Amino acid sequence: MKNRSLRIFLKIALSTMLLTCIRPAPAPLPVILNSPVGETITAADITFSWQAQQPAAGYIIQVASDSNFRKIVVEETVSTASANLHLKTDGRYWWRVRARNESNIWGFWSEAAFFILQRFRVVGALKTQGYPHDLAILGNRLFIADGQAGLAIYDISIPEQPRLQGKYLDSLNVAWGVKARDSLVFLAYGYKELVIINAVRPESLKITGVLEYPQPGYGYALALRDSWVYIAAGAQFIAVDISQPAYPNLRFQYYYPRNCRGIAIENAYACVACEQLGIAVWKLDTFPPRQTETFDTDGNARGVDCRDGFITVADGRNGVIFLQQDQAGHLTELAALELNGYASAVTIEDTLVFVACGSGGVAVVNCADRANPFLIATITSPYAYKVGAIPGTDYFFVLDRDLGIVTVKKEF
Template identity: 25%
Template structure:
């Protein structure tokens, strides 16, 4: 009996739009204080741990994070940013604390700035630090000598300056009930307010990517705002995150929201005019800030410390039949099969 193999050549084109993934916690570390903010650099996570100061966590094995160093700060560590061998801590009523982290096992306070201020947020660009201050509004410091920081400028904001983000020649201040305030910082010693976006909620945190600002707007969720014209920010889209959006980070086509008691929310922002909530993860406590590094998501989750979250992509293929017309022996037939995810491209 004659035997023959019919061979079909199929070229698969995968178009990934929405993230179709299993979201799960792969690791955690319960810090001694209340984790308010987190920054990930290389194999270390730096945690602003409120009353417990700065904690440095080794995340080389993200399934088993381990603390390797810490430094007590005199106030309440509410925010942290890292540049090279220094970490800047927004230490609440004790101002700005500057820490040498060249040896992460023995971090050392080397400088500070306190001037009747309550520092909630910190950003750094070159030799300048930008502070959001509950009392003074927006401050700019020269940190070229980190042991002796000095103030370059101070501009009062209408409400409570909660956080600050720097991108290019602009600083974006989350000013709670006053929304987002945009400052031109091309001359750090003479910043100039150039634009305002009055968000409907309370602007708590901001991330800017490709001339788009993503505002964690507390009860009003995620606000997406064009800042292509900094003097006239305009809203692209918004999304109700279901909780209180306190923190936001952006990576690729996704925004990651620290959504208070609702934990983590993941939003598809490939079309900023139509953001889509595509996943989430409930955490034990209150998620305040979020960082993304090497495909993993790190949450500062208040009393429960830090949580390490993985979103493992999967592909759903429909069960519809794939039909070919009859094919002769010793011949071939090719087809292109396009697999799409959630109908997005």
């Protein structure tokens, strides 16, 4: 009897010891976040940190673009109380962390914290007299095709505070496009397809030459090459000899159904953006110029830029399109990216593409790999027309219908 009682006692004791040994450790407590909390950050590579849990075998961090964490941007498991993460796109984000113990039991989520990634900062704005459509920068001067207010010239020695130096106005026309070279300014001026202005003294501008054809097109945009000006002129693509600026000579016209709105030149090729057609490529080192290729875009091609054999197109509701041009001038589509608003103008600076999207503001797109572009920021403005950068600086200008000249600084 005693032996039986002893055996029962030993079994109970052993069972109790086993249960005690395998009892799991309690779940970790919620983590306390350190940084970033409520901060504005200017670098896409971000270090997140929190208070370490003792003991903790690991952590999981989530970053979301909404406070309910339905749109997870990044999720990563780490072993220490910090994580280095890269975010692609500017905006407001929320993040949270929870810990895991050695029994692989996860604790509750921490309270969420928000931060703002902002790599482009608005540092100034100056209302213009008209609706600013296009710009050119030469030295410390900013030349603006200011819509119904004509040409305006600003001193931009202090980029945050442009200072008006001079203006030229033809009350019967609208200024759409502008280029500057040496002391001359070339203006695509509506029914006056081309006005050439001497800007040696901005406070006293003088007209050098005017092209106003009896059966006019409508000057929207222009590009310079040697002693020629090429103009996207509504229903026409035209070439003007400016070897004598006082007497611009119309040498070539080509009629499109309508509506040529943008033009860019690289080397011997001009790319013309035509809303109903798409993109037309012209070879310029022969006379007359010869059209070598057309590419029908899905939207309405408004703006175009050419760099290093690549063509970038602002294609209206279709966003931005990336094309590649071979040595024969033939085009191949590499990628397209939908954007908010109506893409009407495009500017390339290094690996960034700035797309003016009207009510959608300015879309900033990373195009380091043109086959895989992605949006990195949206600069909000009421109605963006055009973007231009000051060479050698971190400043650039956004032309906006309502705000005028908006100065933006790149913070990275």
